[in-house]
Amino acid sequence: MIVVFWISIFIVSYTFFGYGILLYFLVKLRTILRGKRKVPDNGGNWPTVTLIVAAYNEEDFIIEKIKNTLELNYPADKVSFIFVTDGSNDRTPELVAQYPQLKLMHNPARNGKIAAVHRAMSEVCSEITVFTDANTFLNKDALLNICRHYADKSVGAVSGEKRVHVEDSGDATAGEGFYWKYESKLKQWDSELYSVVGAAGELFSIRTALYEPVPSDTILDDFMISLLIAQRGYRIVYEPRAYATEGGSENVKEELKRKIRIAAGGIQSILRLKKLMNPFRNFVLCFQYISHRVLRWTVTPFLMIVALVLNYVIVYQGAWGIYTFLLGCQVLFYSLALLGWLLEKKQVRIKALYIPYYFCMMNYAVVAGIRRYIVGSQSAVWEKAKRK
Secondary structure (H helix, E strand, O other): OHHHHHHHHHHHHHHHHHHHHHHHHHHHHHHHHHOOOOOOOOOOOOOOEEEEEEOOOOOOOHHHHHHHHHOOOOOHHHEEEEEEOOOOOOOHHHHHOOOOOEEEEOOOOOOOHHHHHHHHHOOOOOOEEEEEEOOOEEOOOHHHHHHHHHHOOOEEEEEEEEEEEOOOOOOOOHHHHHHHHHHHHHHHHHHHHOOOOOOOOOEEEEEHHHOOOOOOOOOOHHHHHHHHHHHOOOEEEEEEEEEEEEEOEOOHHHHHHHHHHHHHHHHHHHHHOHHHHOOOOOHHHHHHHHHHHHHHHOOHHHHHHHHHHHHHHHHHOOOOOHHHHHHHHHHHHHHHHHHHHHHHHOOOOOHHHHHHHHHHHHHHHHHHHHHHHHHOOOOOOOOOOOEO
């Protein structure tokens, strides 16, 4: 029992803190031995680019998104824009159609985002394809900062940074902003060591020739598309100077819905990307993938429960010292999370409680997402979370 307890504590600690610490030192070591990774000069020879925006009922944001898109810096003769509005039954297609600079692809059937992306990809002839969401806004030099990396032939995909706008008076969903700051730092170090393990749909790009259609029931299409490229031996680079900004989830309920969907998609992806877990194919990528993704989406949330229960039993049976201290820390942390949940329901907002509350909600979502995937109740069709 004590052995299982310490294994549980180790894996939980490693997943959320230990990997980041180890990754930091590995990057420092690599920099000392081989120098910092540099972006090769493309000599002003910019690749052709197609920006794809998949939008579903985004009439409240679409005009602002279009204006943001048309203001992006990139050679005008080398960039084109496709807006796919499949299934939209509001004014989104009508509003996009007002801009002749954009190619509108609309289908009244709602077959899901990945079906829309597959349709759009059939029209792409450029060297690079960039994907971004309709409710996120890019910095002006995003395309330039992304595409400069493709001068390196080992790069198959480039992921931009997701930035979540957190209001000073925000609710506990502000934890999303704190989480993404930490996640962005991990991605930066992952990229410096070898490769990012999966891109987020808010902003990522690929070499068009490497695009591999994923099954129509894929939940996390952006994650799968990018990692299929990594699985073929190409690097996924992280570029924080290309970023997409969006508001936080409208409320905790919306954020939980989004996290459960991601967790269901995570376990689906793990089952479909088995080759990435073979250390003999690519040891470093395997190490990064298991450490950064697999542990979070599989055993770690369950081991948190195991660690708490076993810690209580060990103390109850008479073991004190370090076990009493660890039990006290766990009880305090979960009590703060519970207090955050109770105060959130009463709309009392205390920032100090955002992180434990969001952390516990995130891990609950993994358990709920695994259950949803097993029972087959998670659809791949657009399930847009409301944002502020």
